[in-house]
Amino acid sequence: MMDPKSRRRPRTPPWRGVAVALISPALVTALAIPYAHPSRSVVAVLYVLSIVIAARIGGSLAGVGASVVSFLALNYFFTPPLHTFEVGTVEDVAALIVFLVVSMIVGFLYSSADAARSRSEQRELEARLLHRLATRLLSGDPPEVALAAFGSGVVELLGLAHCEIETVFSGAPAEAPRESVRSEPSREVVLLARGSEIGTMRLWFGSHGRLGDGEEQLLDSLATQLALALESMRLSLEVRRAELEVSATRLKAALFSGVTHDVKTPLAAIMAAATSLIDGRGFSEDEQRDHLETIKQEAERLHRVVNNLLDVARLxxxxxxxxxxxxxxxxxxxxxxxxxxxxxxxxxxxxxxxxxxxxxxxxxxxxxxxxxxxxxxxxxxxxxxxxxxxxxxxxxxxxxxxxxxxxxxxxxxxxxxxxxxxxxxxxxxxxxxxxxxxxxxxxxxxxxxxxxxxxxxxxxxxxxxxxxxxxxxxxxxxxxxxxxxx
Missing domain, CATH: 3.30.565.10 (Histidine kinase-like ATPase, C-terminal domain)
Known part of the structure; x- marks a missing residue:
């Protein structure tokens, strides 16, 4: 099972980004105003920290929004003349502009780094899920068991209620452990390999509602990799089936050839000896005994052939x-x-x-x-x-x-x-x-x-x-x- 902490973070709603962009600078302002003459450099650093927090929670747009709000708050509350958006000196204008540019760059860079880290985690989780599927297949598990394990990984990774995978070469669909789901799937993903449909992956979102853009990309990637794995599985099953058919044909041919020879040879000897005894004239007692011994010996040989076949059945x-x-x-x-x-x-x-x-x-x-x-x-x-x-x-x-x-x-x-x-x-x-x-x-x-x-x-x-x-x-x-x- 995957560690729940390693699941993909849920998509951030738009309203949360707006709220964070407004609340983070407001908290810094509320903390700094009670001081009589706070240092603008310290306040600016605190605003940058609030921008980083906004970018972490709400993404790049929240970071940019927090930069603009922080710029306005730093101008209105902490740059003379206070409580106005006018700026008294050229140095203050330059400082505010530099603060705005730097804060926006910091927020954007942090948001980009966080997004890159999320994509890296996504690729890692995708690789672990595909490794789980490959391990199941190589360990000799039936395809249904391997696909059910893959479906469980998809449920955990995307926070779904249920996942079901059906292939064109297997019987009943492989199902991940089921929670309470609707009767109809929320999404059906057709699995294509070499332009042909090889299976279907059905998803039930449950309380998740819908997938975000990143999760949609992850689902597309998983579906592509799963289709390739299913195609490889189908080819392996066809090769195995062909090998079994060839082996069965070879065994039947060997059995027919061997039994034919081992039965025909003693039968021919028995018939020759019996015919000689019936049609022959003037056989001595020793010659008659030799013919009878031949019949007895070849009959015992036939008996052993039959016993061997029966023993194979018993075995x-x-x-x-x-x-x-x-x-x-x-x-x-x-x-x-x-x-x-x-x-x-x-x-x-x-x-x-x-x-x-x-x-x-x-x-x-x-x-x-x-x-x-x-x-x-x-x-x-x-x-x-x-x-x-x-x-x-x-x-x-x-x-x-x-x-x-x-x-x-x-x-x-x-x-x-x-x-x-x-x-x-x-x-x-x-x-x-x-x-x-x-x-x-x-x-x-x-x-x-x-x-x-x-x-x-x-x-x-x-x-x-x-x-x-x-x-x-x-x-x-x-x-x-x-x-x-x-």
């Missing part, structure tokens, strides 16, 4: 909850590798488990999904016959699990990005971009963290930590960590 709805049970991580690692043996092909998985790896409170189904996603990701970037390393080591407070491949690796600039939903690495040829994002969300829901680094022998190393405690982070912390990976 967005805040319904991803971990049901923890103390379980050995090494047994789970071996189980996942065994289940993925057909996907691994000729790739070899080396499992390394530290000597002191405790049982970890975890949701076995969810951590199984994390390991599956990370190993399948390593399979994509590991050539046939290449190694994949799966390790688990204890560390203070929990267990650290790492999956390494010997593929092309992940660029440092991509490591945080690909942990977001629907994001894939530059070297990825297919995929929905959901596996790593879901894995990260599951780990965070367990109170841990997941990150990507470069493997010591080249390639990518994806590591996640799980704590030994049963505590689950609050949802707000889960959302924050799921967004940052830290």
């Amino acid at each position: 967005r709805a805040g319904a991803l909850v971990a049901t923890k049970v103390p379980s050995p991580i090494d047994e789970l690692m071996e189980s996942v590798v065994h289940r993925l043996r057909l996907s691994l092909g000729t790739r070899e998985v080396e499992i390394r488990v530290g000597d002191e790896v405790p049982e970890i409170p975890m949701d076995v189904v969810q951590i199984d999904q994390v390991l599956t996603n990370l190993i399948e990701n390593a399979i994509k970037f590991t050539p046939d016959g290449g190694p994949i390393f799966l390790s688990a080591v204890g560390h203070p407070g929990g267990v650290r699990v790492t999956v390494e491949d010997r593929g092309p690796g992940i660029a440092r600039t991509d490591r945080d990005r690909i942990l977001e939903p629907f994001e894939t690495g530059r070297t990825a040829k297919s995929g929905t971009g959901l596996g790593l994002a879901i894995s990260k969300a599951i780990v965070v829901a367990h109170g841990g963290r997941l990150w990507i680094a470069e493997a010591p022998g080249g390639g990518a190393a994806i590591t996640f930590e799980l704590p030994c405690e049963f505590d689950v982070l609050p949802e707000a912390v889960i959302d924050d960590r799921a967004g940052t990976g830290r």
Whole structure:
């Protein structure tokens, strides 16, 4: 809020200037007459002081008026012959003329200096008000909140009863705190930017009556600056809206492309194996088992794609909850590798488990999904016959699990990005971009963290930590960590 003392001084009514121009010299005269022979120089100085007071209160015209009245009073009451406007000597005539000229100059200069100071205060208050608007906008406040704060500043600055700002790109008008106002506004100011109407500022004067000339100039300046700020705000909103539309389109395209590939590929394998079993003749028992294993494996792959999509929906709805049970991580690692043996092909998985790896409170189904996603990701970037390393080591407070491949690796600039939903690495040829994002969300829901680094022998190393405690982070912390990976 602005300091009430810093508000613009109310406009001085014309009658007050006339009254001050008459009363100030009259008071000096009334104080000096009782003395028998007052010094004219002292009286002249007192008259100059009264002129300064008149100029301060009533402005330049009041100062000039007080100069004329003081000149006449000094001549009539204190210059011989007394009580007449005649002047006895040439020296007295010259002294009176000099007094009149000097007093008028003093009054005019003081009034001009005071007006300049008022204009400076006006510019300062205007700058503070515009700074308030800019600060509100940059702080991320909604436009309605920023405009309501600006309207409050206008009310305080001009001494109005109410101010309302309506824009062409927002809903309900932003209103400053309301006092008792008339049903119709006292003034409507159209806000123009680049020749087009961008909003309207409505003012209720209340007991203020009307604005003075200086206040009208201030209002025009504020309206111009506000229109420019609104135009900038409108352009920012349009850019943000366009970015959201582009992002949504890109996500839809990525999801469609990834899901199409991840669904079409296992479906094709299932159809080929099923067709061979139906139409084929003379398959051995081992060949039939291989076809059935292919159908089972690809059906499980489809099941994981569907589960990933469902997990994204749960993640967005805040319904991803971990049901923890103390379980050995090494047994789970071996189980996942065994289940993925057909996907691994000729790739070899080396499992390394530290000597002191405790049982970890975890949701076995969810951590199984994390390991599956990370190993399948390593399979994509590991050539046939290449190694994949799966390790688990204890560390203070929990267990650290790492999956390494010997593929092309992940660029440092991509490591945080690909942990977001629907994001894939530059070297990825297919995929929905959901596996790593879901894995990260599951780990965070367990109170841990997941990150990507470069493997010591080249390639990518994806590591996640799980704590030994049963505590689950609050949802707000889960959302924050799921967004940052830290």
